[in-house]
Amino acid sequence: MKQTDDWQLSVKRQFTASAERVFDAFLDPSKAGRFMFATATGTMVRVEIDARVGGAYAFVDRRVGEDVEHVGEYLEITRPRRLVFTLRVEKYSKDQSVVSIEITPRGSGCELVLTQSVSKQFVEHSQRIAAGWAAILDCAAEIVGP
Numbered sequence: 001m002k003q004t005d006d007w008q009l010s011v012k013r014q015f016t017a018s019a020e021r022v023f024d025a026f027l028d029p030s031k032a033g034r035f036m037f038a039t040a041t042g043t044m045v046r047v048e049i050d051a052r053v054g055g056a057y058a059f060v061d062r063r064v065g066e067d068v069e070h071v072g073e074y075l076e077i078t079r080p081r082r083l084v085f086t087l088r089v090e091k092y093s094k095d096q097s098v099v100s101i102e103i104t105p106r107g108s109g110c111e112l113v114l115t116q117s118v119s120k121q122f123v124e125h126s127q128r129i130a131a132g133w134a135a136i137l138d139c140a141a142e143i144v145g146p
Contacts, residue, residue, distance in 0.1 A: 013137040023080035035139035
């Protein structure tokens with residue numbers, strides 16, 4: 001999974017919602033399908049989540065007539081603090097990365113830190129990848145609410 005030439009990319013986001021509500025949104029197909037890998041110009045056509053360690057997920061966003069499938073497996077699920085999963089988007093690469101989400105309660109809300117371990121061959125795309133995760137987390141904050 002993690003190769004010696006991987007690099008780490010992290011994105012941080014404050015939420016007004018509780019750690020439990022934020023965590024649960026990532027595993028709820030009706031909520032996660034509205035923010036995970038969804039694009040403003042695409043249409044989410046399939047969301048499957050088997051929310052258990054070893055379970056798989058699939059998000060398929062139809063973009064300009066093409067389906068972009070994001071798939072992976074859950075490696076760790078520790079409600080409401082930590083979620084770790086693999087991520088593969090075969091349309092763009094055969095590589096698989098690991099994404100970890102750490103959630104820390106902060107007052108009535110929480111702080112989320114998302115870290116993705118990515119092959120160094122994609123380091124030139126780091127700003128675009130970080131911006132994509134930031135947009136996903138911004139959308140998640142709107143969906144989860146206060």
